[in-house]
Amino acid sequence: MNLLPFRFRTFRGRLSFFFLSLVALLLATTFLIVLQANRRHAQRQIEDNLRAGSRIFSTLTERRLDELNEQARLLAYDYGFKQAFGSSADDPGTMRLAMQNFRDRIRASFMVLVSLEQQTLYDSDASKRDGAPFDLPDLINAAEAHDALEARGLVLRDGQLFAAVVVPLLTPEPAAWICLGFRIDDSSARELGVLTNLDVSFFAQTGEARGSLLASTLPDTRRQELLAAWPRRGQTAPEPTQMELGQVPFVTLIEPLEVRHGRVAVALQRNLREELLPFRALETALIALGVAGLLLSIIAVVAISGSVSRPVLRLAENARRVESGDYSPQPGEESERRDELGQLARSFQNMTEGLAERDKVRDLLGKVASPAIAAELTSRPLTLGGEEKKVTVLFCDLIDFTPLSERLTPSELLEVLNAYLTAMSRIVDAHGGVIDKYIGDALMALFGAPLEMPDQAAAALRTAGEMRTALRELNQRLFPEGEDALRFGIGIHTGIVIAGNVGSPTRYNYTVLGDGVNIAARLESLTRSADYATDIIVSEATLQESTETFRTRPLGEAPVKGKQELVKIHALLE
Structure with a gap:
């Protein structure tokens, strides 16, 4: 039954009609999908920018x-400032001038010197405050409760928003408090606006009143519209919402700020109309491209013959199969052709075989070396040699494993050893470390090679702590009676080593060499001594390099073979 009001005289005409109809339908559908996607993408992009602006x-x-x-700390230890403070009772003018000079030099908005009784001694900008109770007592209370006697945060002072810090003036005991503040005003809002391409406003809410704008990038007319719209939107909006300012839609994220002496929120906004402008240009371009594509499709349908479509479709099918990871050979008749399509089919088959061989080699390399080392070896030409790197080396070795190995059968021994090494290696991998080698029942792990790791020392210390916990759990599983529990010793040191390929031109091994490795191995051997009574020994160099703080116990100094200097060591506590 023919549903068309006309008939095609040729199959090519029928094929062209249906193909072009399909192309037109696909173009129209694609345009509608892109249209909706553009709207959604613009909304998501604005929301992402708003959240990024909050983080910035x-x-x-x-x-x-x-x-x-940092500036307050430097001032607190400045000898000249201490002398000026000591003689401030005799020369208050000089003291105030010194404070004002320091405030201007670090571009602070205010500086206040407060007594330990929280009385204002000197205010750099308002001498009338001298002798009055300090107007930010919560900040000093927070500093007194802090171990370092320091506090920081956002504060409302005289109806303005400041970022403020408090540190003690030490002589050498605390003699007073130094408070520095930086005002968050329109220039601060503009700086954030430039970085984020957003409109930024800071709003203070006081009781049931409407509140006030502390700073904003908006023009004056928009500020009034924002003030009028704010109470209807509520004080905060945990998710971006749309707000109308003068009939212009703004996607707005309102987040509360942690501020002392008041409630403050920041509003991050983006004009939705402006965000959609490039997408509208894209939609216009898509229409033009769609029309051009339709015209080109007419030419292509007329030019393409049926003898070409079959081998091309076959190659496309094979390409999808290879994309899914199936490299098995798929011989076809197109490989026997003598024309260009036959050459393409044969080249594709050769490429598939090469990909299969490459994955086989990579899979094998990944099983005999760490993935990070395997990636390093395959990412550049292989040559002997290395480079100096700061690396944290972790040595871990089982203690008194030989008596246990004599009581177990070879298969039982191998099962226990593999379970132990698997558990330890999994923890090293989880913290970004690299297993350099296994030496019997010992392992050597690297943090910072071959890949750079800014927190390598902290990662190594966390790894050691989790290895200790994992060993207890492994012992409970393998030796529930506790008769043959495994024990290990771990040594950790951070230092400069030579990292690179070692071996011969025909066989390579990526590793690290140097004093850093020797010291880590020496520290591991010290765990066997009852004098230290610990299973994890860490050098002081590693603790100083760590970006985190860990509980340790000083063990004094220990000699290292081949080095004249003694190494300060510590026990890593749980």
Whole structure:
């Protein structure tokens, strides 16, 4: 039954009609899908930018607080400032001038010197506050409760938002408090706006009143519209919402800030119309491309013959099979052709065989070497030699394993050893370490080679702690009666080593060499001594390199073979 009001005289005409109809339908459908996707993408992109802007604000604030804190610390230890403070009762003008000079030099907004009784001694900007109770007592209370006697955070002061820090003035005991503050104003909002391409506003809410804008990148007219719209939206919006400002839609994220002496929120906004402008240009381009594609499809359908479609479809099928990981040979008649399509089919088959061989080699290499080392070996030309790197080396060896091996059969011994090495290796891998080698029942792990690792020392210390816990769990599983429990010793050291390929031109081994390796091995051997009474010994170099703090017990100094200097060592506690 023919549903068309006309008939095609040729199969090519019928095929062309249906093919072009299909192309037109696909183009129209694609355009509609892209249209909707553009809208969704624009919304998601704005939301991602808003959340990124929130993170950037937190980072900028923390960076400024770090700078203030560092400057305050330097001032607290400055000998000249201490002398000025000691003689401030006789010369208060000089003291105030010194404070103002220091405030201007570090570009702070205010500086206050407060007594231990929380009375304002000197305020760099308002001498009328001198002798009055300090107006930010919570900040000093927080510093008194902190181990380092320091505090930081956002504060509301005189209706303005500041990032402030408090540190003690030491002579050498705390004699007063130094408070520095940096105002978050329109320039701060503009700085954040430039970095994030967002509109930024800081809003203070006081009781039931509407509140006020502390700083904003919006023009004055938009600020009034934001103030009018804010109470209807609520104080905070945990998820981005749409807000109308002068009939212009803004996607808005309102987040509360942790502020002392008040409630403050930051509003991050993006004009939805502006965000959609490039997508509208893309939609126009898609229409033009669709029309051009339709015209090209007419030419292509007329030009393509049926004898070409079959081998091409066959190759496409094989390509999808290879993409899914199936490299098995699929011989076909197109491989016997003498034309260009036959050459393409044969080349494709050769490529498939090469990919199969490559994956086989990579799989084998991944089983005999760490994945990170395997990636290092395959990512560049193999040559003998190495480079200096700062690496944290972890040596782990079983203690008194020989008596246990004499009581077990070879198969039982291998099962226990594999279970132990598997558990330890899994922990090393989880923390970004690399197993350099297994030496019988011992293993050597690297942190910082071949791949750089900024927190290598902390990662190695966490690894050692988890290995200790994993060994207890393994003993409970393998030796529930506790009669043959495994014990190990771990030595960790951070130092400069030579990392690279060692061996001959025909056989390579990626490893590290140097004093750092020798010291780590020496520390592991010290765990066997009852004098130290610990299973994990760490050098002081590793503790100093660590970005985290761990519980340790000093063990004094220990000699290292081949080195004249003694090495300070510590026991890693649980």
